[in-house]
Amino acid sequence: MEQKQKKVLVSLRDIFLRYDGEVILNHINLDIREKEFVTILGPSGCGKTTTLRIIGGFVEPESGEVIFDGKRINGTPPHKRNVNTVFQKYSLFPHLNVFDNVAFGLKLKKLPKKEIKEKVLKMLAIVDLKGYEKRSVAKLSGGQQQRVAIARALVCDPAIILLDEPLGALDLKLRKSMQLELKEIQHQTEKTFIYVTHDQEEALTMSDRVVVMNNGVIEQIGTPEEVYNEPVNAFVADFIGEANILNGIMMGDCRVRILGRELECVDKGFGTNTPVDVVIRPEDVIVTTPEQGQLCGVVESVTFKGVHYEISVRVGRCEILVHSTNSAEPGSTVGLRVIPFNIQIMNKLLPIQSNTIETTVTYADESAQSFEFELEDERITVEGKYIPQGKRVRIHLPFDALSITGSGDGDLKDVYIESVVYKGEQNEIILESDTRKWLMLSDTDEQVATYVPLYFDFSKASFEVIASPDEKEGEA
């Protein structure tokens, strides 16, 4: 509630942007309030840096509005915006020393020399670089360069500081201490920080609110606790922290069926017999005796992680990850329990039963038992099935009839991997082609935000000839 009372400082309204025909930002809406530390989190290529650059004024959206302090600022150049950026690769001026780098913005404001000096020295003290004024920036370590970059942005006293993966180039230990320091600096200076990262842990550690993005869309906005405990979908659950994500069927309010068992949960309003995604965090799974377990499984492996044991339990064909302070014997049969509150139900990312193509046969060869159709400007040949030319046909491709490895260019050349979610057994992969989305299963781990060829295995498909407008007799 307290958050809501703070003034909204910057608003993105229905921001849409394409680059080279690719949609980069797909109708983004985001409000950021005063003194807030907001992190935009997502895999590379999700549009998070572009969002930041739109606020900074380096990129103009194709449509939509950028509102700053109540005023529309579309078209205002960066130097006229009350916003400063800490760039990914620091972008310090190599021809200036530490002092002059930090003083750069103040000198442009034509402040008196004495005041500039005071402000710069004070800021250098805040970022722990006292006495480094005369050093050449090239001779500083990565962490020190980072601090100069932060000081250079902060000293201008902007309303908002934008930070574009500023800790990306630092080693783990330094990154951890800089995370805390940044949070501390934000408290001290009472500025609004908008921070971009692909590191979920960083996002959870530092932020007041986290904005999770994927493929040009905001998936969820919430406090770190909210996005961790109540992810809205399998993408968010998978991206933030470790999670068991399973296919389930909602039997009714508060009843979900997973791994062949009906369990009690706390979610309502999903209808009956609705396929859903179910998230159970590893630390929420309780290992017990087989008699007391809701589910039964065999311990496959146990790894000591310091604070806890990571136990992999095979339930049927599915792998369940458990974090427990007690160890278990590999090979033994154990029971697993989860309290209803810790079972999180989510709508499916892509609620389909199979991939359906509805098309018209463009060419058919009865003797060769094959036909052709067109899809997204590609001509696709189906072997082992004859359907006469001109017929309307509906092709149902089960999830395992799609693959992204094979010979040749693929039936569709460049499809985009939008998300990869491990479902305890196989990866569920959502692909995006020019006009639609596809769902496939894969045993191998694929890289999101890359382009791959897509192959169809029509031997696993089912075909349904449907009435076409120019042909009344219907199914042949």
Add this chain to the structure above:
Amino acid sequence: MKSKKLSIPYILWMLIFTMIPIVMIGVTAFKDKQGNFSLEPFAKAFGYTNVFMKSLWIALLSTLICLVLAYPLAYMLTRMRKSSQNTVQMILMIPMWMNFLLRIYAWMILLQKNGPLDTALSFLGIHGTYIGNTAAVVVGMVYEYLPFMVLPIYTVMSKIDGNLIEAAQDLGSNNAAVFKKVIFPLSIPGVISGITMVFVPSASTFLVSQYLGGTDDIMIGDVIDKIFWTDQSTGSAISLILMIFIFVFLVLMNLFGDEEAIA
């Protein structure tokens, strides 16, 4: 071991074509006609002080004009699309594929009495000679050496990190301030190598002044050209003095460059 063996041909090359000739010039410069040690060649060389001064003046002027023309051109080049950049670079380079002498002849024809320039200007009622003076020499030199100024400046400028420009804008710089505070200081190494590449050859050039200049526009290169076969010693002495001038100039340029050191 291997790298040492590979460097032998180059060491030999430098020895035969760089070190030995310099030593020979040094020795020749201190001999009189009879082959005895003498400072007479230097005494004679100092008789050409005026020519020296004029040569350095023409070289300096040409370098300056090249710089004034080349710098904005290089800057504009970096802001063009990549394909246009290549086209403009090509156009800059094409004249260099032609013979040097031919290019000078072309300027002679352009500037001569009743030549294209004269004819064009006569329509405006302006008559005059445009050849046989210092200005014509400078024009020829600028034409000759402009690409050597553009290319190093362009190369250095195009390597300036675009993020630095964004950082400057972010901190409140408009386009003029971005140029003044970031692009210009970071382009100085290119300017220095451009100046070096234009000034050094233009100070010792010859023929341009003979074809385009007047009688008093003779340059030190032309003097060496004229007297060397009759008086090798004085020719060598003049060369040596010119070398020292250029050496001092280079040292000065490097000192200046160090002050603006780009880390």
